[in-house]
Amino acid sequence: MSTTTVAHHDEHADHPTGIMRWLTTTNHKDIGTMYLTFALIMFLVGGAMILGIRAELFQPGLQLMKPDFFNQLIGVHALVMIFAALMPAATGFANWMIPLQIGAPDMALPRLNNWGFWLLPPSAILLTLPFTLALFGIGDGALATGWTFYPPLSVQGGIGVDFAIFAVHLLGISSVLGSINIIVTLFNMRAPGMTLMKMPMFAWGWLITAFLLIATIPVLAGAVTMLLTDRHFGTHFFDAAGGGDPILFQHLFWFFGHPEVYILLLPVWGFIPQILQTFSRKPMYGYKAQVYAFWGIGALSVVVWAHHFFTAGLPVPALLYFMYSTMAISLPLAVLFFCWIKTMWKGSMSFETPMLFTVGWIILFGIGGLTGLVLADVAADAQYHNSYFVVAHFHYTLFAGGIMGIMAGVYYWLPKMTGHMYNEKLGKLHFWLTAISFNLTFIPQFFLGLAGMPRRIPDYALQFAEFNMISSIAAFVLGLSQLLFVYNVISTIRGGQKATDKVWEGAEGLEWTLPSPPPYHSFTEQPVVK
């Protein structure tokens, strides 16, 4: 975004211009914009990596790359998408929208906020630098273990593992700072009269996300630190020869890793009811039930981690416990689905792009949730573990459930942020291309997984050729149609039809009482909520 287009909206703002504005800013809207821009760039970077993978998998045999490079692309794709695209996008929305939604002048700890963002670009560089270094003959490329860093492979791996460990440290510090800021903002900065049980769902989603982050990110940081000392300082946390245990790493990693799934999803679950009530033109159904369901899911998410490695040899009582507790998560989640559907029920609905993304999201995320129940079954998981069924499942939850939800939010709030309406026709085209090509990419992968195709392997048996070809072609359509989104967002920032203050006919909430775009300093006098 060019600084001039934003700056001229608000003559009274006294802040440095040019690059110094962005380096030193403590304004929540500026920082939110930087988070969202960073997330969009890294989304394209991670997408380019996976298109390399799909190109290699277009046909059986090895055509384009060596297996080692294939493994590097897979691991870095996942880390980039999770830590550098989805999480910053959610944090960007938190920065932009939480102060506007709760009637606060800014985030509670603005300087911390600036730090939280500026740790991200260095960590993205750390993560991808080994690719470049390998071109000059330094090291053997990036992390090639998959994003999960399992030892003993990660203990034996090259310098890419060290780079990734330090990148995770920085990304972790950034998330923890961002989370502390959000918790303090939500507890201390709400407008008079806005009790916790009057907060918008997005604020609730983030409050629980933030608590999950500060409770679990340090466990990941600890686990990768142990990995680092195993690699270089002769400790034996995960080295069986010295009395350690590689399975211990899986416990530590997934103690963080499973809550991480809900960290990625809870902010989006906050968008959904708000968008639904806007375009159904009636109040959301079951606000309290949704808040309690959020708490229930947040609490359950930290006690189910071992379902990620059922096949590692756990005793039967542990298998049963983790199976039942995992399946129990579907109960609060079903409450949420019920509330979402009931919000639309008998509403006077209209289908602008945000609503299309939201309704599509409900269906696709539902598929992701139901296939998760299949994987939670210990007996079935023995067959599906590490197969393409798992890959398809978590892309239904994280691409449909995460990215498409974020896109619904972008289309919903972009007119508020920029003061311009986006191109509706292009938005709808983007939705249909995304929804169709997404399904064509991942439905074949369910069948590939059922037929026994393992994940993270660059070559495959001949009987998998057709489905992989369909999946690869659809993946390229999916990837290229995101360029429509990029074009639409950029042209909306630069101009377009003026947006009204309320933007949407059925919009409710404090952010819609401000002009579009909101002034640089908003709610300097806090509104009173009845």
Added chain:
Amino acid sequence: MVTESNENEISLTERRNLANKKLGLKMLWIVAGSLVFAFALVPLYDVLCAMTGLNGKTVTSASATSSNKVDTTRWVTVQFTSSVMPGLGWNFYPKQSSIKVRPGQVETVLFEAKNITSQVVAGQAIPSVTPGQAAAHLQKIECFCFQRQELKPGETKVMPLRFFVSRDLPEDVKEMTLSYSFFSAKEKE
């Protein structure tokens, strides 16, 4: 933007900034707590494994000789497998693939290791028992896995294991597998 007319406003803002800092620092305690928890999980995990035999971890020190009577009502088959981890230039295998034992009866089995390199090499054997619930019931009296083994170039060594299966082994366990992995015991440079 700040004028003298709203001095109250300033002190209000300052008070709020102070409260924000306080709450932020409190949150840092949660972060510190979960970092400590991560490292505390390491010993906790070992204690849990020792208690439940999870991951097939067996007792790592010698047990006293079985003083109990031998249970002559049932047989248990104990199978032996072996592997050598990368970085150790040895051949290593059990001299017998399986034996039938009576619970409580002390048995001796032999394993053979050969150094096929031209250097003196030390290795450490790590045992593991499947199924996990049987791990705690396999009692070793004497084992080459209790200390590092050193072999001269080309040397072959026959190593004994004396063990018994305890009498309180659950009735439904009729077979168990004892696996040894030999790791290079060279200190990291």
